[in-house]
Amino acid sequence: MNKLKQVKNIIITKPQKLDCGKEISNFPISYETYGTLNEKKDNAILVFHALTGDQFASGKNPITNKDGWWSYALGSGKAIDTEKFFVICANVIGGCMGSYGPSTIDEETGKPIGTNFPVITINDMVNAQYNLLEHFKIDKLFAVIGGSMGGMQVLQFVSNFPDKAHIAIPIACTSSHSAQNIAFNELGRQAILADTNWKNGLYEQNKTSPDKGLAVARMAAHITYLSKKGLQEKFGRKLQERDDLKFSFDADFQIESYLRYQGSVFVDRFDANSYLYITRAMDYFDLSKQFNGNLSAAFSNTTSKFFVISFTSDWLYPTAENREIVIALNAIGADVGFVEIESDKGHDSFLLDVPDFLDTLGNYLKTNYKTVNEKRI
């Protein structure tokens, strides 16, 4: 994890009160930027990452040497065009890519904080990232954009800071984690907790690593990111490098081998405790509950223009849940556009090459950037 010393970060000195009641201060937020902030500082976009994402949204991730998680959408000439926009993406608190999280080393003990890390919420993540605006001296962002848990952060951000973004684009998300969402997250957490190498979260001290539990968590979650049709078309019942069934518990089927691979590469880049904390934050997310059951009230002071996007085959955060956000916004006369994009790539559609999605997002940003600027002149 020495490479992590090279990632950019800021230290937040002023205390932040967390939803759990604890107060934190002098903690790091690691981030990456893409493109150039113009003189007027009106071209900044804050991108929020999803559960297993990080600040390396585009280009090569220097830690994993893989492409950034949003390389299809973000970069030069792409939908979120870094020739035009200055994009900031931060690792959420609770994460494991340099921001304050369970793998942060406790200076007193010299060991990772582990499960002594406080339980955090989406609200806490957003409040921590808000410091980046002050760091870059940006008065108002052009846009806040994010998919999945990133979308939840978009909603929380505009609710907390109603006049800090011209455009808000929550993608494939929900305003309130459903029982099904919580169930899948619990499955992942239990897989980690059941791994004897987890050692009550003190695995690094014990020189072990709950790789098997974390891999199973990833495998289960990965299924929820895809659609049945997508899986059937890609894998069907195809066998993995063999002509016939082996009558064993080997990975006979390609889908089994694929999931095992997804699990194994995930443990190399992600921390098991972070997985516990971040899934918990997602489960606790219920924006309407923060406003006594009235989701519209979450946005009552907003000046942002919204664009909600969902995908036909996303059954994890289905269109109906995205539409609830649209309905809540329309109820208060907010400026909200909405489209459900046709795709059989499931919840992962927002991360993949889905031209209808990328074109619409790109054009929307381009035309609105023009309008926002014209208004100012």
Place this chain on the structure above:
Amino acid sequence: MKKEFKVISELISQNSKVLDVGCGDGELMKFLKDNKTSKIRGLEISKNRVQNCLSKGLTVIEGNAENDLQQFPNNSFDFVILSQTLQAFLDPEKVIAELLRVGKKAIVTIPNFGYWKVRINLLIKGTMPVTENLPNEWYNTPNLHMCTLRDFFNFCSKREIKIFKSLALKNNKTLNLSAKNLAWRNLESQLGIFLIEK
């Protein structure tokens, strides 16, 4: 731009809040945005058209007038526009009621089934009418509830809907339309444009 859209635009006051139901590719919305008001929203059922509208920077939500108008509070718009789609709904009566609930006023345009060419089609040829405005055959038409200008007048009076202003389009010429000249207009015009209020 379509003559119909120009006529609609003239009925809309400056800076009013407008909802275009079935906004298509956003041609009318764009025109209104450039000339009348920035407070304009659209509702459209086709994904591709919604994407086109959003790409142009227009605020449009994907949805169906029969189910998705209910999310808007009472009187949340000054004008709600429904251009040539009333006949395609399963329940036009409910849609009109929703338009008048959501909007203080509604502008409804209707392809006139009483137009003489339509009548001749049925009378002489004995087949369901196929015209420029109604190009589909009976078996593939999206139009479930065709009506004439007279039908719409009658409907409004039965339902106690006030007709603020009514106009007819004949070969792209705007004509005044009233109960007095209804018999003749109902024969000669292809389209009726109604500004209504509950």
